Each structure stands twice: as structure tokens, then as C-alpha cells.
Amino acid sequence: MKNTWIVAKRDLGSFFSSPVFYVVTTVFLILYGFIFSNILSFFSLQSFQSQQFRGMAAGLNLNEMVIEPSFHNTAVILLLIIPLITMRSFAEERRAKTFPLLLSSPVHLREIILGKFLACMTVVGVMILLSAYSTGYLMLVGQPEAGPILTGYLGMLLMSGCYVSMGLFASSLTDNQIIAAVISFGLALFMWIIGWGAQAAGPGLGQVLEYLSLITHLEHFLKGLMDTSDLIYYFSFILFGLFLTYRVLESSRWR
């Protein structure tokens, strides 16, 4: 565990000293801010109208109409942005020929992978935290329900974990960061839209595809629902991605 942290700390250091992190975070925050302010002004327009026509106000809900959609949009932006964070993890180590330092150190391969995972998750966590000014502001001016917000953030983190584990896997395949980013973006998008095949696939397979889709499980979290099956899905997804990464790196030592 100590070694994991040492690896993670070095990676974090290189994240925070590289312009990539700042550019990616800035872009993320600008996009998020634009989307959030749009959703919010649409909501305030509606609530303004509903004040004029009594009776409509009952349908207005801050959680459902502002927070949930903005979480949804965050998930999409993260899908685009996390591959840019994970892409260098192993690809850069290989390209710069620094991997032998880790491999010849008394560190287990799984500690290296976990360390990289932890570092990427921390970066994503920081980004999500920076975007939390929005919900903080809503708490200040309105009375949204805290439960769905908390589960929403948890779901968001878990889904980011899935993106990161796919990203690490993609990064372990190549020494080219661009290729790593493209592969992990493709994988993440595919796992996102895999549920679309559900209607056409018939009842049996359709259910499976629906279950496999990343977005189905996120929706439960955003509604304030914490189901063990969703938790199990996310955890096993992350573990499976890390396991594949382990296999790729282990087998590349033999070649």
C-alpha cells in the first residue's frame, strides 16, 4: 500500500507540474459552467413564469431540473476528458523508457497499476470538486435535497473510475499517448452507448446490454438511488479494467 502511494504521488506531481492538467481542467470548467448556467437560467425562467400562473410551481424541482441534468452533462464531458488524463500513464513511461525504474524496484506490478489509478482518480476528483461550486451555490440560494446530490457525486466518481480503468488499459497497450487516448475514448463511448442496442436485440440479450451500459447505472445514482447491483457493477467494471491492464503489462514483460 505504501508503494502504491509512492507511485501515485509521483504521478500526481507530474500531473500538477504539466500544462496538460491545467488546460484540461480549464476546458472542463468552462464547458461545465456554460452548461450549468444555461440549465439554471432556463429553470429560473420557468419558475418566473410559474409565479405568474399559480399551480404550476408544484412541478418545479431543483434536483430534477437543474442538478440531475448538469450531472448528466458532466458525465459526458468527463467521457471526453478522462482519456486525456489517463493516456500518459503507461504510454509515457514506455516512450521515455522510465518503466524499467519501476520494474526493477521492489514494487509489485499491481501496486504500480493501483498507484496510477489512484493518481488519475485524484485528478478527476479535483476536477469534480472544482465544479462543485454549482451545487454549493444552489444549496446557498435554494433548498435542494442533499441525498440525491451526494449519491450523484458518488455515482459520478464511480463512473469516472470506470473511464480511468479503461484509460489505463488503453495506455498499457501502446507507447503512443494519442493512440491510448483514442482507444480509451472509443471504449468509453462504446460502453456508454451499448444500451442502445437493447431495443433491437430482443428481450434476453437486450437486458444484458442494458445492464452493461455505463449510463443505466449512473441514472439510479442521480435519482438518489443506491443499489448494491449498481455498486457491484461499477466495482467489477473497474477491477476488470485494472485486471486487463495487469495482464497486458505482465505479458509484455515476457515478450
Add this chain to the structure above:
Amino acid sequence: MIEVDQLSKSYGPREAIRNLSFQIKKGEVIGFLGPNGAGKTTTMNILACIMPASSGTARICGLDVFEQSLEIRKLIGYLPETPPLYSDMVISDYLAFAARIRNVPKTHTALAVDRVVEKCSLTEVRNRIVGRLSKGFQQRVGIAQALIHDPDILILDEPTIGLDPIQIIEIRKLIQELAASHTIILSSHILPEITQICKRVIILNDGEIAAVDSLEALTARLRKGDRLFLRVRQADVGTIDKLNALSRVVAVTQQEDEQFVIECEPHANIQDAVAKLALDQGWGIVELTPASVTLEDIFLKLTLEENEVNL
């Protein structure tokens, strides 16, 4: 201290090394000498537990490099061919990271960094970013990270490659200082480098050991002269004596019934004489070839490289 037995490694169908066996004693400074692609890096990678061998065993301090690799990694310091430097880090931070990842306790990290910084003469650059350093300094940082946990064994893969002559001399001096207290395995394709630093050499060629000996013994062996390999259809008892009687022949050994190795003085060119004798005696020549002194060929390749460096 290091025992290698029948070690082989193949990358797909290509065999990088074949059945290497050798021993290295504690405190020894040994050189892997061989042309590029001879299998030096592969052997070192296996010893440094970077990659497993395809077959055979290697033991370091009685520990198997495959089974107990985590234990071994604490005992060795490894400098790969390209020094594993994170170019965006400050040198002292990089060395502190190397110390922590190599199990140096947190309280000793600063001390360990100071020690290697001094040893490798990095004091003036310790607060600079690795990527901005000259190649010579980068190589020294590479050696420093291999030394950081004070390992008993140092494995240095081509430590002077790509450096200018002055830097080469500095690095050699550093390695000679280290040799007093460490077991060092060093690889190079440059002959004089090995002669200056190493007591014993393992010469690799094409994935096989061509020779293991001290340098004096190797050069003496080379000077002894040329060898011819002769195979005939029918030899009699007197064949050896008759071959011996030829002028400029030093020794004749019979390998099998009809096979002989004739050692002669250097540049004697006695093929004609041997052939004539064989024809006269009616032995029937099957084969008459210069016995392959691969060692010489290898040395030839190496000395060519050496000239390049001395320019």
C-alpha cells in the same frame, strides 16, 4: 554471488541468448563485452528482474530471479541503456522518488539523496530539472538512482554510450571508485573501457558466450596463432606426427578419428603445405578450413568501435 545456469531467452522465433552459464563472485567487477545485438541487454534485463528468461535459472545471493524477484530487486541497482529519467522532475525530487520506491525509509531519504548527489558530483545541478541537463549529467543521475539504496550489486548497461570523451573519462572514474565496494556488472561494446575497469570479461557473441576469462588470458590466447581444421577420409597412426613435422606448426590435436585441429604460428598460411601432405599421403581431404576463432572476429568488431570513440 551471481550464478547463471543455462539461461535462454527468445523473442518470438528469435533467440536473443542461448544457454548462458557463468558465475560472478562477490566484489568482482565483470564486463559483458560484445557487439551490438549480442544479448548483453537481454541478460542484464533478466538479472535485474525486468523480464523473465525463457528457460534456465539465474540466482543472485541464492535467490531466484523469477521466484524471489522482489527480494532481489532490493539488492541490485540497475542502470538501463537509456537512463530511466522523468524529464519533468527536479533532480533531488527524482532521486528522492527513486529512494522511496526502492524501500529507503522516509527518514533516511534526504540522507541517501545527499550521499549519491555528492558521490556522482551532482551538487551544482541538484535543483535543476532533469530534462534540461546535458547527456553526461543525465547519465550520472542514472547512476545515482541505481546507487540510491546502497545496493550490493550494480548492473550498468552501457554506462558511457553517447557521451563525449571527457564525460566518458569521468564516468569511468566514478565506476572505478564504486568498484571498491560493489559487485559490478558492466556492459560495453568498447574494448578499452572494459580493459580499464574490469578484471574479468564475459564475451558474448550472437547470444552465446564466446569466452569467459581475464583480459590478459584472452589476449594471450589470441596471440597464440591461427588454427586449421582438417578432416580426412582415412587417417593412420602416423598422421599426427606427419602433420607435426610440417614447418611452422605449433601443435596438432586429434578430435575424432579423422578430424584434426592444427595450430600454427600467426600468419603462417600453411594450408598449401597441409593439402599437399594430405594428397601425397593419400588421406583424402574432406575438409580443410580455418578453425573459427570467433573471439578474434569479435575483438575485431570491438576494436573498430574503439577507433570511432578515440577520434
